[in-house]
Amino acid sequence: MIAVLIVTATAGWQLYSKGLSLGLDLQGGMHLVLEVDDPEGTMTLEAKSDMIDRVQRIIGTRIDEFGVVEPLIQKVGRDRLIVELAGLGGEEERAKEIVQRNAFLEFKLVLPLVDMTAALPRIDRAIVAALGVDSIRALGRDVVVAEQPEIVGLIFGNADSTSADSTGVSDTTIAEEEDDPETNLQPFSSLLNQGDIEGTYLIAVEDVPVAELFLAMDEVTRAFPRDETLQWGSDIVGRGARNYQYLYVLSEEAFLTGDLLNDATAGRDPQFNQSQVQFELSRAGGRLFSQFTGQHVGDYLAIVLDGNVMSAPVIRDRIGARGQIEMGAGTPLEEAADLALVLRAGALPAPIVIIEERTVGPSLGQDSIDQGRVAGMVGMFLVVIIMMTYYRMAGVLAVAALGVYSVLVLGGLAGLGANLTVPGIAGLILSVGMAVDANVLIFERIREELTAGRATRTAVDEGFANAMSAIVDANITTLITAVILYQFGTSAVKGFAVTLSIGIAASFFSALFVTRTFFLVYIQGKKASDPISI
Amino acid sequence: MRLFESAQYKFIEARRKAYVISGIALLATFAAMAFNIVSIGSWLNYGVDFTGGSLVQVRFDVEANDASVRAALGGADSPPVTRFGDENEFVIRAPIVEGQTINEVAADIEAQLAAAFGAGSFDIVRQELVGAKVGNELQLKALYAILFSFVLTLMYLAIRFELRFGMAAVIATMHDILLTLGFLALFRFEIALPTVAAILTILGYSLNDTIVVFDRIREHLHEKGARKRDPIDLVNQSINETLPRTILTSGTTLAVLIALLVLGGVVIRDFTIVLILGVIIGTYSSIFVASPALIEIQNRYGLGKSGEKKPKPQPATV
Numbered sequence: 001m002i003a004v005l006i007v008t009a010t011a012g013w014q015l016y017s018k019g020l021s022l023g024l025d026l027q028g029g030m031h032l033v034l035e036v037d038d039p040e041g042t043m044t045l046e047a048k049s050d051m052i053d054r055v056q057r058i059i060g061t062r063i064d065e066f067g068v069v070e071p072l073i074q075k076v077g078r079d080r081l082i083v084e085l086a087g088l089g090g091e092e093e094r095a096k097e098i099v100q101r102n103a104f105l106e107f108k109l110v111l112p113l114v115d116m117t118a119a120l121p122r123i124d125r126a127i128v129a130a131l132g133v134d135s136i137r138a139l140g141r142d143v144v145v146a147e148q149p150e151i152v153g154l155i156f157g158n159a160d161s162t163s164a165d166s167t168g169v170s171d172t173t174i175a176e177e178e179d180d181p182e183t184n185l186q187p188f189s190s191l192l193n194q195g196d197i198e199g200t201y202l203i204a205v206e207d208v209p210v211a212e213l214f215l216a217m218d219e220v221t222r223a224f225p226r227d228e229t230l231q232w233g234s235d236i237v238g239r240g241a242r243n244y245q246y247l248y249v250l251s252e253e254a255f256l257t258g259d260l261l262n263d264a265t266a267g268r269d270p271q272f273n274q275s276q277v278q279f280e281l282s283r284a285g286g287r288l289f290s291q292f293t294g295q296h297v298g299d300y301l302a303i304v305l306d307g308n309v310m311s312a313p314v315i316r317d318r319i320g321a322r323g324q325i326e327m328g329a330g331t332p333l334e335e336a337a338d339l340a341l342v343l344r345a346g347a348l349p350a351p352i353v354i355i356e357e358r359t360v361g362p363s364l365g366q367d368s369i370d371q372g373r374v375a376g377m378v379g380m381f382l383v384v385i386i387m388m389t390y391y392r393m394a395g396v397l398a399v400a401a402l403g404v405y406s407v408l409v410l411g412g413l414a415g416l417g418a419n420l421t422v423p424g425i426a427g428l429i430l431s432v433g434m435a436v437d438a439n440v441l442i443f444e445r446i447r448e449e450l451t452a453g454r455a456t457r458t459a460v461d462e463g464f465a466n467a468m469s470a471i472v473d474a475n476i477t478t479l480i481t482a483v484i485l486y487q488f489g490t491s492a493v494k495g496f497a498v499t500l501s502i503g504i505a506a507s508f509f510s511a512l513f514v515t516r517t518f519f520l521v522y523i524q525g526k527k528a529s530d531p532i533s534i
Numbered sequence: 535m536r537l538f539e540s541a542q543y544k545f546i547e548a549r550r551k552a553y554v555i556s557g558i559a560l561l562a563t564f565a566a567m568a569f570n571i572v573s574i575g576s577w578l579n580y581g582v583d584f585t586g587g588s589l590v591q592v593r594f595d596v597e598a599n600d601a602s603v604r605a606a607l608g609g610a611d612s613p614p615v616t617r618f619g620d621e622n623e624f625v626i627r628a629p630i631v632e633g634q635t636i637n638e639v640a641a642d643i644e645a646q647l648a649a650a651f652g653a654g655s656f657d658i659v660r661q662e663l664v665g666a667k668v669g670n671e672l673q674l675k676a677l678y679a680i681l682f683s684f685v686l687t688l689m690y691l692a693i694r695f696e697l698r699f700g701m702a703a704v705i706a707t708m709h710d711i712l713l714t715l716g717f718l719a720l721f722r723f724e725i726a727l728p729t730v731a732a733i734l735t736i737l738g739y740s741l742n743d744t745i746v747v748f749d750r751i752r753e754h755l756h757e758k759g760a761r762k763r764d765p766i767d768l769v770n771q772s773i774n775e776t777l778p779r780t781i782l783t784s785g786t787t788l789a790v791l792i793a794l795l796v797l798g799g800v801v802i803r804d805f806t807i808v809l810i811l812g813v814i815i816g817t818y819s820s821i822f823v824a825s826p827a828l829i830e831i832q833n834r835y836g837l838g839k840s841g842e843k844k845p846k847p848q849p850a851t852v
């Protein structure tokens with residue numbers, strides 16, 4: 001009894017806390033299968049597999065940017081990638097474009113803040129001029145100088161906002177046009193905090209969307225200092241109680257692009273036990289790189305993928321065609337492997353094509369869910385009626401056991417993070433059938449034993465014991481089928497196999513333990529000759 | 535309440551009638567498949583999941599019918615258009631032309647519809663595009679999965695029961711799958727991924743039903759004096775004893791499925807029809823195909839001890 005309660009409670013908790021997510025065919029969303037385009041079949045499987053890894057990394061970053069809840073980006077087999085995005089709400093085309101776009105890797109120089117900071121008042125004014133004061137107020141960015149005199153301050157950890165500020169921004173900003181409050185609005189510069197890495201600002205994550213909005217405006221980019229630009233870092237960092245994202249000040253021109261990069265591998269420096277990435281450039285790339293790094297020893301080099309700064313190591317020395325990026329002591333190898341993947345992503349040897357696409361509009365999905373829910377409830381209701389009519393009290397016990405079964409299956413699915421799809425429902429129906437069947441088998445046996453004149457308690461025990469072999473064999477053969485389907489199947493068939501497997505396990509447990517427990521409670525205290533309602 | 539209590543039907547004696555019924559059904563199956571090969575070029579009406587191609591489902595806000603949608607898509611050259619359920623929705627299936635990307639096909643259809651019905655007068659509610667290569671792989675994979683599961687089931691039943699039980703169960707399951715495929719071929723049901731799941735469900739259901747009957751036969755075989763009994767009598771007794779369970783389980787499953795069919799909406803309608811059919815065939819076959827097959831195997835090859843076939847027919851003793 002206790003075991004039954006514990007298991008049920010666990011499953012129920014899983015269901016409650018995680019919720020059951022619906023598959024794309026029911027919920028609406030987009031399912032894409034991508035493959036390396038290789039019509040001549042000249043690439044090896046290893047090469048394709050490596051490419052898929054890189055594409056997975058790129059798409060992962062891009063989708064994060066897109067803000068889809070729980071995207072699935074999964075490599076299947078060795079040369080395919082599945083991308084599943086739920087609830088896009090009409091943005092399917094854009095999502096597809098994002099997935100298919102070629103990765104663009106650039107190397108840029110990180111610049112000191114001085115010029116950019118000096119340009120901030122100009123940028124603020126450009127925003128005010130373009131959007132108008134009212135819409136800036138609507139965005140909640142109507143910060144005026146007087147309200148927040150110290151715009152740029154150090155924020156990480158300490159509350160000391162008066163820390164050294166070599167750029168002298170504050171003076172510049174305040175000095176200009178103090179008499180006109182309209183033009184003293186600081187929609188943009190008030191978002192910025194000086195970063196702890198050279199050439200960066202830190203922006204609180206909650207301010208990032210507004211900042212992105214401003215940065216996308218032509219008026220803003222035109223107000224940047226000559227040959228300078230602002231680009232986001234990819235990581236989110238915690239400073240004190242808040243999370244921030246870096247905004248890098250970079251040279252507008254890239255001095256090197258990904259097509260000049262031949263290879264990059266992650267490794268460990270045995271001497272210092274340090275993770276590192278070794279990269280190799282083409283000859284042309286090596287010449288460019290050597291010349292550039294020679295001039296910029298001590299500066300920071302931004303590695304920019306699709307417009308996001310993935311890393312910004314310092315240039316220690318002149319580097320030719322071969323170089324290495326040291327990740328710092330204690331950095332895990334995975335991080336180095338990830339950076340190597342980013343570097344190689346910029347130089348994909350072949351395009352990626354969508355070989356399968358399914359888009360289900362949210363409206364179709366919602367109809368299916370509503371109808372499916374009603375149908376499912378009516379179906380379950382019918383089962384309850386049939387079982388109670390046929391087996392009376394025992395039927396009630398079976399229905400209670402089926403209730404436990406339902407919680408177990410749905411909780412199991414939620415716990416595994418599986419999605420409920422149309423094929424999944426098929427698996428569920430089969431397993432409900434088997435759960436009912438197990439109860440029916442047991443009850444029929446008990447009836448037979450009672451007819452044969454056995455005492456109540458003996459009949460119940462014998463009934464369970466005799467029905468066991470049929471239940472075990474039937475469940476195991478079905479489980480064998482489910483496992484094979486999982487092995488061979490594509491995603492749809494896998495959905496079927498997963499629900500079926502969980503369903504079988506739950507039905508087995510519910511019939512043999514739950515029904516039995518309920519039954520024992522029911523016949524407890526009954527004498528051998530007392531009739532039972534079955 | 536009790537149904538079929540102490541039933542005494544002579545199922546096995548009626549097996550020849552069942553053979554005729556199954557035989558006719560199988561003939562119809564093959565005829566339908568052959569006819570399909572001639573008329574539509576493949577033995578089943580494979581959907582885009584298997585053949586590759588595009589499927590665009592459109593919901594119109596304005597009045598539309600098959601003919602007007604076809605006219606919008608180029609009249610006589612229009613890809614096949616079918617109404618989806620009872621609503622103002624249509625499914626358009628276009629093959630992918632060599633050199634054209636799958637995205638272009640969908641955009642093309644959208645543009646043509648917008649020209650005829652006006653942009654904004656319709657919604658694309660579903661859009662599926664499958665490359666031809668994926669489709670072919672899928673057919674093979676499904677086939678391998680089913681074959682492999684037959685082999686393992688056979689092995690499991692050979693260990694837990696005897697080889698002949700496994701063989702009989704596989705024969706019955708194959709029978710069910712073939713008849714279901716025949717039904718799909720006859721009515722030109724579109725074969726999509728959920729259809730595959732439905733067929734697999736039938737496989738599981740049929741096997742389950744058969745095993746319950748076989749379990750009872752096995753039990754009676756272990757009783758004293760079983761070897762002297764008439765095997766036909768023994769099998770009949772087993773079927774009759776499990777009959778209440780068979781009817782109740784099938785009935786309950788059918789009740790759920792009928793609820794899904796009536797209320798479940800268009801998306802799962804085809805799928806539910808296939809399942810209902812499968813449950814009926816599966817129940818029929820566990821009584822009229824699996825058990826007779828067991829008797830036939832034994833009549834022909836003898837008892838067979840744990841998998842060894844004896845060449846000389848022996849007196850029938852299940």
